[in-house]
Amino acid sequence: MAKTSVDKQLSVYLYIPNIIGYIRVIMNIVAFALSVSNKPLFALLYFISFVCDGLDGWFARKFNQVSTFGAVLDMVTDRVSTACLLAVLSQLYRPGFIFLALLALDIASHWLQMYSTFLSGKASHKDVKDSSNWLLRAYYGNRLVMAFCCVACEVLYIILFLLSENQSGSVITVSLAALSQGSLISLPLSLALFGCVIKQAVNIIQMKTAADACVFYDMKRKEKP
Template sequence: MAINKVFLFVPNIIGYARFLFYLIAFICHSLGSWQLCIGFYAFAFILDEFDGRAARAYNQSSNFGAALDMVADRSATAGFCLILAQLYPQYLLFFIGAIALDISSHYYLIYATGMLGLGSHKDSSEWTNNGLMRLYYGNKTFMDLLILGNELFYILLYFNFYLTGGEFTINDFNLDVWQLLLIFCLPIYLLKQSTNILQLQSAAQEIAKIDLNDRH
């Protein structure tokens, strides 16, 4: 039986490579090589920028590719949060909450997108009434900034566990370079979590609205 050519689209091959590099990163962490873990994880994250470019360059955008990209992102974030929960057991509930919010908000958004008959979850800027959500899905630069800040916050937490940098004193508080960078990224991280909450709320309301109209 012939293989569906969609599976061999260039952006989808990049997606498979991302999965592989994320898996290698997690294996490296389990084997005690944190440097290789963060290296492979960061490389896989950077590749996310190129699958979209490849889809546009080769005219190979596909629903399968969009789903693959979404699953790769959610799986990677969940896996890395589990690693951080292992490193920072006192914040276990925080990381559990972050995983649950990330997965549930994107699932609801995808579900609402399908019910509305839209081609992509990024088209949600057309139906949401929330200004932040419209900005997030309507402005790629803003979206990329929040996604980068979100991942960078987790990566810095990983570095903070294994490395110590030069110390700074701010109002009698001693902070090393990683902690200072974490404080800098924290507002962007919190803003990204806010978009997840609003995304979940907007999608849930839209689904319930469709249910209500169907009942009528």
């Protein structure tokens, strides 16, 4: 018996990677609800949710359950969870503007990239094979590079969250103090800083190239008779 449209729709919602996505959303809600009262548990739940971000993609390819809904759910969950953590950090450190600027860059870069992808007719915002920028191609073309940078950013934010003690601390002072304490914290913090810097550079480049793509689309449209 052929599946109805409702059955097909339901089957997509119940794809394994999409179920993992729902679990990520729930974990993030619980994590941020506990962020003030239980910082270690928040960090654990947040990091597990981030790890699941890699698992859902693996399951999607493994069981041929790749879906547009799943891709959107994955990106929205990533952006919202990172945005919430950056917003929290902006209230824990001074100057808080640093984290708000990172939040704005993250959203603007990915939104422009998604929209330019839509205009160009590409299937994924990660398709940058035709980009002239080597760093952008290296980032999206190599899963290990992208994974390192993404993990580095989240680990850096989690470390800063765990190190925060009051609402008047300087992020620079706290970071320098942590880097001078020894390899137990300085090594992962150094690696996280390095990966985060690369990712922010990619975000800036991505935002510029995506903006150029939108302008180029307008130019081509105006040239048509």
